Amino acid sequence: MINEQMYARGAESSVIREIFSYANERKAQIGTENVFDFSLGNPSVPAPDEVRRSIERSLTLPPEQVHGYTPAPGAPEVRSAVAASLNRRFNTSYTMADIFMTVGAAASVCCTLNAVACPGDEVIVIAPYFPEYRVWIEMAGATCVEVLANQETFQIDPAAVAAAITERTAAVIIDSPNNPTGAVYSRANIEALAAVLEDANAARAQRLGHPQPIVLISDEPYREITYGAEVPWVPSLYEHTVVCYSYSKSLSLPGERVGWVLVPQVSEGARRVMTAVAGAARSLGFVCAPALFQRVVMDCVDVPSDVAAYARNRELLTSALSKMGYTYVEPDGAFYLWVRALEPDAEAFCEKAKAYELLPVPSNSFGVEGWVRVGYCVAPEVIERSLPAWQRLADDYGVTQA
Amino acid sequence: MINEQMYARGAESSVIREIFSYANERKAQIGTENVFDFSLGNPSVPAPDEVRRSIERSLTLPPEQVHGYTPAPGAPEVRSAVAASLNRRFNTSYTMADIFMTVGAAASVCCTLNAVACPGDEVIVIAPYFPEYRVWIEMAGATCVEVLANQETFQIDPAAVAAAITERTAAVIIDSPNNPTGAVYSRANIEALAAVLEDANAARAQRLGHPQPIVLISDEPYREITYGAEVPWVPSLYEHTVVCYSYSKSLSLPGERVGWVLVPQVSEGARRVMTAVAGAARSLGFVCAPALFQRVVMDCVDVPSDVAAYARNRELLTSALSKMGYTYVEPDGAFYLWVRALEPDAEAFCEKAKAYELLPVPSNSFGVEGWVRVGYCVAPEVIERSLPAWQRLADDYGVTQA
Numbered sequence: 001m002i003n004e005q006m007y008a009r010g011a012e013s014s015v016i017r018e019i020f021s022y023a024n025e026r027k028a029q030i031g032t033e034n035v036f037d038f039s040l041g042n043p044s045v046p047a048p049d050e051v052r053r054s055i056e057r058s059l060t061l062p063p064e065q066v067h068g069y070t071p072a073p074g075a076p077e078v079r080s081a082v083a084a085s086l087n088r089r090f091n092t093s094y095t096m097a098d099i100f101m102t103v104g105a106a107a108s109v110c111c112t113l114n115a116v117a118c119p120g121d122e123v124i125v126i127a128p129y130f131p132e133y134r135v136w137i138e139m140a141g142a143t144c145v146e147v148l149a150n151q152e153t154f155q156i157d158p159a160a161v162a163a164a165i166t167e168r169t170a171a172v173i174i175d176s177p178n179n180p181t182g183a184v185y186s187r188a189n190i191e192a193l194a195a196v197l198e199d200a201n202a203a204r205a206q207r208l209g210h211p212q213p214i215v216l217i218s219d220e221p222y223r224e225i226t227y228g229a230e231v232p233w234v235p236s237l238y239e240h241t242v243v244c245y246s247y248s249k250s251l252s253l254p255g256e257r258v259g260w261v262l263v264p265q266v267s268e269g270a271r272r273v274m275t276a277v278a279g280a281a282r283s284l285g286f287v288c289a290p291a292l293f294q295r296v297v298m299d300c301v302d303v304p305s306d307v308a309a310y311a312r313n314r315e316l317l318t319s320a321l322s323k324m325g326y327t328y329v330e331p332d333g334a335f336y337l338w339v340r341a342l343e344p345d346a347e348a349f350c351e352k353a354k355a356y357e358l359l360p361v362p363s364n365s366f367g368v369e370g371w372v373r374v375g376y377c378v379a380p381e382v383i384e385r386s387l388p389a390w391q392r393l394a395d396d397y398g399v400t401q402a
Numbered sequence: 403m404i405n406e407q408m409y410a411r412g413a414e415s416s417v418i419r420e421i422f423s424y425a426n427e428r429k430a431q432i433g434t435e436n437v438f439d440f441s442l443g444n445p446s447v448p449a450p451d452e453v454r455r456s457i458e459r460s461l462t463l464p465p466e467q468v469h470g471y472t473p474a475p476g477a478p479e480v481r482s483a484v485a486a487s488l489n490r491r492f493n494t495s496y497t498m499a500d501i502f503m504t505v506g507a508a509a510s511v512c513c514t515l516n517a518v519a520c521p522g523d524e525v526i527v528i529a530p531y532f533p534e535y536r537v538w539i540e541m542a543g544a545t546c547v548e549v550l551a552n553q554e555t556f557q558i559d560p561a562a563v564a565a566a567i568t569e570r571t572a573a574v575i576i577d578s579p580n581n582p583t584g585a586v587y588s589r590a591n592i593e594a595l596a597a598v599l600e601d602a603n604a605a606r607a608q609r610l611g612h613p614q615p616i617v618l619i620s621d622e623p624y625r626e627i628t629y630g631a632e633v634p635w636v637p638s639l640y641e642h643t644v645v646c647y648s649y650s651k652s653l654s655l656p657g658e659r660v661g662w663v664l665v666p667q668v669s670e671g672a673r674r675v676m677t678a679v680a681g682a683a684r685s686l687g688f689v690c691a692p693a694l695f696q697r698v699v700m701d702c703v704d705v706p707s708d709v710a711a712y713a714r715n716r717e718l719l720t721s722a723l724s725k726m727g728y729t730y731v732e733p734d735g736a737f738y739l740w741v742r743a744l745e746p747d748a749e750a751f752c753e754k755a756k757a758y759e760l761l762p763v764p765s766n767s768f769g770v771e772g773w774v775r776v777g778y779c780v781a782p783e784v785i786e787r788s789l790p791a792w793q794r795l796a797d798d799y800g801v802t803q804a
Contacts, residue, residue, distance in 0.1 A: 002675060007681055051469070059457060067656070118406075255469050255694075282411050285513070286505070290657070290695070
């Protein structure tokens with residue numbers, strides 16, 4: 001017996017993983033230094049020293065105190081520390097009741113989707129979008145509805161969202177700083193989205209006689225990875241926001257799987273959503289977030305992310321590519337550069353780039369045509385050594401230098 | 403918007419958690435030493451020192467090497483270490499291809515259920531059973547079919563399983579050493595179950611023209627917690643076995659969430675099941691098992707579990723209760739004693755026990771009537787101090803001493 005849907009999910013090749021595998025093969029053939037792998041989103045900055053010190057401190061405690069089950073929503077002192085940190089940063093008044101610790105961002109989004117969407121519902125994503133959103137939305141029995149971002153700025157297009165909302169819209173997922181574009185949604189942009197959602201909620205309340213607000217899922221694994229732009233605090237702009245967070249990028253702990261869901265407990269409806277998040281976590285097989293790393297979160301909740309290396313890479317890459325005549329979206333956050341392919345077919349462009357050992361990810365993986373994602377969470381030498389290859393690729397297409 | 407099924411899962415009270423909360427309240431009222439909380443299954447033996455040493459060793463490595471993403475099925479060297487350890491113990495010839503590292507036993511079972519069951523299928527559990535099985539089976543869209551164990555020995559009743567099998571039976575879950583009874587299924591018992599499943603598979607192959615074997619899910623978090631009884635290696639007795647394992651009890655790491663699924667890659671069908679396990683893990687939001695604790699598993703895979711403390715508690719409790727005239731199932735494994743309630747209604751019995759500050763769990767939580775689960779993963783003083791209370795409770799019911 002087999003579940004064919006699960007089999008297909010396991011068998012379908014991830015384009016990103018395929019490029020990564022190809023890169024490793026190619027490195028073995030022609031030398032690591034001659035292959036320019038820009039496919040991954042694995043932080044190249046090591047975890048800060050505070051992480052090691054936190055773990056060492058925990059190792060001096062009785063093991064059963066460190067490695068035992070925590071309550072399903074997380075250790076109370078950890079949830080309180082997270083709430084207090086948010087309050088310092090965003091002038092809010094959260095308590096531990098607003099926080100549910102999770103096994104990383106994927107778990108945060110999966111628990112939230114299963115909590116707020118029912119089979120047959122629709123969930124809107126802003127294309128280009130992180131491809132796993134579709135997998136998780138469909139696992140919750142809902143339909144993934146793609147709404148194009150503004151294809152120049154890659155900000156949300158509120159009118160397009162408005163046009164896509166139906167009676168079955170349960171949630172909208174946004175992801176800012178954005179993977180794959182590096183765009184950070186401006187305050188005005190999120191306010192415009194909030195207005196669209198409020199209007200839809202009001203219309204729905206009038207038709208159905210009771211409010212069934214659309215939930216805004218703000219997936220924020222890249223919140224701390226920014227280069228000066230403001231990343232607005234979404235719950236302060238739209239009441240029915242659930243924030244999904246992870247320490248994978250901010251503390252460079254992607255393998256340790258720890259994050260949280262925030263559901264501000266401002267109404268009976270919000271309290272019901274939090275209960276459903278807990279029910280989803282239980283039903284999906286998440287017993288608690290890893291205990292030792294919950295303590296790491298408590299100890300490191302205010303440790304700033306080290307974005308200096310990413311900022312240097314960003315500068316190196318953007319200044320060189322712009323001189324060569326490439327166009328790209330100004331990357332305000334995350335560690336991805338969204339570069340316009342030099343022909344309409346991004347996959348064909350990537351094939352051509354391969355001849356120069358350049359390995360970005362074609363935009364088709366993210367639901368749009370004509371762009372590539374260049375992950376610059378790499379050693380700076382990779383970028384430096386790749387520049388002649390980018391130049392030859394541009395020459396090949398006859399691009400005029402800027 | 404809310405998913406009412408998830409809300410209900412989050413809102414429904416766990417009897418075990420309620421008893422635990424009551425115990426804590428009561429301890430605050432009358433003193434910790436006067437309350438005898440036997441409700442939990444949290445290991446009282448601390449994690450072995452090798453765990454600490456493994457973590458310390460990892461902390462000397464570059465952080466990105468320790469805390470980075472591993473491949474979804476786990477780090478190759480970890481999977482190989484697990485396979486090699488099984489081969490030494492069970493005379494098998496597994497490789498890393500047979501092992502998928504998971505976020506603990508709950509994740510192991512959820513990934514397996516979603517891989518092998520389809521909506522509308524049935525999954526058989528042996529009652530009494532771990533109550534989360536029902537939650538996870540229903541999350542996979544399947545129906546939980548309870549089959550009573552032999553109510554004297556609490557071994558599997560193969561004829562009862564045979565009678566419960568239908569065209570829609572996708573899997574049978576067994577759990578030995580058993581939570582809640584402490585029974586260990588004998589080799590003969592599992593062989594008899596295997597024969598029933600083989601017969602059903604043969605009949606099904608004949609009717610449907612193609613084999614759709616029933617999967618035997620062997621959930622083994624308590625494998626190492628035994629007192630001399632053999633725990634047979636199930637895949638050597640039934641080909642279509644998937645083993646779900648966790649280090650929560652064997653290494654006393656319940657909060658760290660690390661385990662594995664073993665699908666022996668003996669056939670094309672088995673390879674498809676493993677692919678579906680990977681697809682389920684992806685779909686449920688499990689990106690990889692926690693990376694640091696994957697390394698702990700690699701380093702500690704052959705560290706013996708410290709069962710001496712549990713063995714002493716078991717001896718202390720069983721010798722005293724048997725003298726008082728209580729009857730119970732001989733506990734061959736795990737750290738639970740399955741005691742016959744002194745009246746048919748286990749909940750009423752537990753209410754009476756409460757008057758003596760004795761807090762076991764009524765068997766109704768596990769799908770059967772008339773018993774209680776006494777978790778003896780507690781400090782030995784708790785057992786010693788509780789004995790006069792057990793005596794008074796027996797006296798209350800007029801039980802004749804043995």
